[in-house]
Amino acid sequence: MASDIEEVESTESTESAESEARELADRLGGVGCRRKRTEDARFIQGKGNYVDDIQMPGMVYGDFVRSPHAHARIKSINKDKALATPGVHAVLTAEDLEPLGLHWMPTLAGDKQMVLADGKVCFQNQEVAMVIADDRYLAADATELVEVEYEELDPVVDPHQSMAEGAPVIRDDLAGVDEGAHGKRIHHNHIFTWDVGDADATDKVFSEAAVTVKQDMLYPRVHPCPLETCGCVASFDKVKGELTVHLTSQAPHVVRTVFSTLSGIPESKVHINAPDIGGGFGNKVGVYPGYVVATVASIVLGRPVKWIEDRIENLSTTAFARDYHMTGELAATEDGKILGLRANVLADHGAFDSCADPSKWPAGFFNICTGSYDIKTAYARVDGVYTNKAPGGVAYRCSFRVTEACYIIERMIDVLAEHLGMDKAEIRLKNFIQPEQFPYQSALGWEYDSGDYPRALKQVMEACDYDGLRREQKEKRERGEIMGIGLCTFTEIVGAGPSRNCDILGVGMFDSAEIRVHPTGSVIARMGTKTQGQGHETTYGQIIATELGLPSENIIIEEGNTDTAPYGLGTYGSRSTPVAGAATAQAARKIRDKARKIAAHLMEVSEDDLEWSGEGFRVKGVPDQSTDMPTIAWAAYNNVPEGMEPGLEAVDYYDPPNMTFPFGAYLCVVDIDRYTGETTIRRFYALDDCGTRINPMVIEGQVHGGLCEAFAVAMGQELPFDGAGNIQGASLMDYFLPTMVETPRWETDHTITPSPHHPIGAKGVGESSHVGGIPCFSNAINDAMNQFGVSHVNMPHNAFRVWRTLHELELDQRPEAANVEPYQPTREAAPESGSPASVQSPDKASGKGTEITIERNYPLDVPADDAWEILQDIEKVTACMPGASIVEQTGDTTYVGEMKLKVGPVTSAFKGDIEVLGVDPENKELRMTGSGGDSKGSSSASMSLTARIEDKGAGRCELVGSTRIELKGKLASFGGRMLENVSDRMLQQFVDSFRDRVAAGGEGEQAEEARRRVEEGPKSMNALAMVWQVIKSLFGRK
Amino acid sequence: MYAFGYHRPTTIDEAVTLLGQSEDASAIAGGQTLLQSLKQRLAQPGELVDLGAIKELSGIAVDGRTVVIGALTKHNEVALSSEVRKAVPALADLAGAIGDHQVRNVGTIGGSVANSDPAADYPAAVLGLGATVETNQRRIAADDFFIDLFETALEPGELIKAIHFPVPKRAAYVKFAQPASRYALAGVMVAETGDGVRLAVTGAGACAFRVPAMEQALAGDFSADAIKGVQVDADELNDDIHGTPAYRAHLVNVLARRAVEAAR
């Protein structure tokens, strides 16, 4: 009895202590309060200061000449015309950078990368030269005057073909290098093989298991697409020998070290400043050629140089994400207990390995792929290969490859459930790591710090009435309606990282904070991280407010200026709170320790008699004998104890003892329109556990943002390539960026399981919802498809692809209630485990190149000999082509030709070589080839043509034409899909003109009419919309 | 963007003269297509003739049987006009589904129709409602106006002054947006007019086109079921990363039925 009463009392007293703490947090703007973001005042008033806002006296502008080809040798570069243009200051090529050793640069992944094309180009839109001019328009004009002669090479587009025998060599520079940064290279296009876990034990588990499942899945190439593209302003002071670079960087300090090492300028004379950043999501971690060339240009010219990319440049050349071709396998018991996992990945890294992972982790933290489940035996292997695509492989809003890992395990667990006919929640609950197992040692090497997975999932199931949803799904299905329920119970690994296993270019991945308390009790603090929208200025202030008992409104947070901020590794991988946030708390605690000494001195008591009151110190047991922090701060500058240094500041460099492991349970309900394939996200419920919640509102904002990007990736984003390596869809006309119109409504929830090793128990949260959201959407769509016997469809789940699946199942037709056979799980044994070569993903990143072959017969009302006479005359033939002409004859059978196209508002002029390969009077056949580029150097085309006159008797004949046209570059990327339509119409016009020409040789009214038309020349190409997609791509809303 | 000359005439005659003075002059209305082409350096007009100050090109007039919309009228003016909404709700709906507010506040009906983007919405209305395009030289029936990809009956230097839409008995426009651009992946305008049923498709082919087989089926029985089995030929339809010709052909049928159901 008595003990019961006591317990009630103690609960009451904790409650009152809690409410007191909440009240204090609200008053100070400390940890736990929903404080409005301090940075928003300037952003919503348009007063942010981004790199492109920076103007400097004498500033000039750089713009790139880029390659239209995915793979080609550079035969020559002629800058004369560009340099002769008034207002142009310089044209830099690899040759100019070579003496400085800057034509190549090291990548974070231990590879190296061309800064400007050195002898060859390895991906479309690769940087070939930079023009520096008085303004950006002049610079852009002059890029078109730089003449680059290419010799095309076969490209490697499909990563599955990359290591084939005889595959083209992408990296000539690596000839004979069989030891890469991450071990042996087994093929000239192989980068690394990285594996982890016990392969033999895993094989054994699989061979003995009652049940195994295997599934190929493609995580397509996507791009973070931040609203602000990348750019910089580089300014070299010749007198002082100092370099200042303002740039869009998530990690300015590392950039300083890299710049100093590359340039040889002492690091103290390199000043890097990352001002406001309009979103990074991993895209702004790396060092891009633009930064380097602008810097060299500034050193050469002694003037500030600005370089800012446009949207298409950003999407097509700066770091992409994912492109993981994965095969997952699970071994389990009949009743769904997972015994083993095997994962095989083929990773497409593009032409250079410029992934931004900690140095020792070529596949990032992919080994978190055992997820939230207690899987005792596992093996994962990743093979990285080169292809002729832009380099990258950054973590798009996730910690190093964690999205891919989370996707594979969360999809596989559903695949297994489906195979067993088991409920997808039940299988998770059955396999979760249990709360009492923490700290948990995973089979692939991690020590999970804390978690309570069953509680999280159960809370979500209850909130959403999971059982009710399943019942509804069943009823709907009987009515022919398609509904899917997706679950995802993810565990993330963030906060890189302990310096014992995490470094970037040899620098340990600690982070830092420096806090100064001014005499009047206001504070300035600086960190080694860099906010890009995460709200650091708000949340770090809250940590300090609580640790120091000072109001956050008087705490200024600064980041990004490497002269003032302490060295840190930057913001990505949700590491700011786990690492710099910890440093902030630790630095504040150092200040508090000193404050305690000052307080003891002021109150003339012993330090041991003092306790922290939340806003200062009070004497234990004598609550009204206290002093607050402003008083102590003042004393720090004029009344310190004997022997103590004045001042009140501290620095902390925090090397985390472990990563943090935030987790969550998500549920998504989708309704699919079977006729159009459109998906409605009816409900999305996200429960996140990121430990201590510093600012619930900022967390919710981060969760909303991450879910929006998860929605984007799962439902629509993709950067495909054609077979020639032309990137398709690198503009916002094709690349899906959801707005508030498309974005579903989010419901958020949380549990709190503090990290035991973080000073305030916080874990990272900026990326959780992206990592967990994507598989949740995908699981929902796949859950809907499971009903019809489909075990897996790849992302993106846009309406077209969903329809395609439904169409194959003949579900897209009326009547409404189709009689759908109930799905019977098939229980085939899984095939042999995959070596990377056997990893075949259903959607390969290929398809044919942007080329077409057209064969047509055109009847002509003239005798065959008349027609042949004209067909032999190259000049006349050319004149029949709308907009085409022969400029000069360069040999017996070679000519230089020109062709102008005007398509709606778009104009382009092609110039190139034409060669007549054969004139065969016997068969009346002409064979010729042509190849050339547009005058802007952004596209190229080649064509071969065979034309034959067939005598049909009675003064009639037929023109039999067959032509093959191939496009590269901008036109191929944006207009290639209309090639057939346009080519057809061009041929038709050609034939019309040709007829006229032949007819003009005759007599009478018709001939007269034909002569008049020949005189006029072929109808202008005004209406021919060679590139209507280009026009629309133009909406590239920057 | 290349350098160009800029003119802002106040009368149509002045505009036509300016356009005739140089070979590579281009009219600009809302600029929602042209400006993007300029920014990407795909268009290089020597002179831009801004139609924005020509007052007589703007405005909406409804006389009971016809809705006349000036070429320079913005999409949002049409979408938010209570007169248009009363006379031809389908037309107001269509205008309101173009792009986003920023685009609708600047883009014009004349620019959209003159441009004849295969995925633009207005061409479906012009063709589906049997409108007449009035230019500074003549009147062109919708059936003669759209010729091919970005190709219309307009001659060089010919400017659209207004579009005359006859008020239909009932009509509806149903659009299926391409997810990234939000232009029409396919869109169908169906109308029961004084001259019978008209059904026009945009987004699916090289330019807006009518579907006679559906029109005939609907003439006898204006119901979704009447066109259940009427498919358009996928062969001629557009193919891109957002949808195959087969998908577009399928969508045309689905959207047409939905449009018939929604017609009012």
Ligand SMILES: Cc1cc2nc3c(=O)[nH]c(=O)nc-3n(C[C@H](O)[C@H](O)[C@H](O)COP(=O)(O)OP(=O)(O)OC[C@H]3O[C@@H](n4cnc5c(N)ncnc54)[C@H](O)[C@@H]3O)c2cc1C
């Ligand atoms: C982000 C974005 C989204 C969009 N989404 C859609 C959409 O969903 N659906 C849709 O239909 N459209 C969409 N558009 C296009 C928009 O509707 C444009 O308004 C339209 O394409 C062109 O109109 P404009 O007034 O801007 O013409 P401009 O760009 O100024 O001109 C276009 C062409 O028409 C010519 N022209 C202009 N006026 C006349 C005239 N009176 N007579 C003769 N020629 C003329 C010009 O010379 C030029 O060649 C979108 C545009 C953007 C930027």
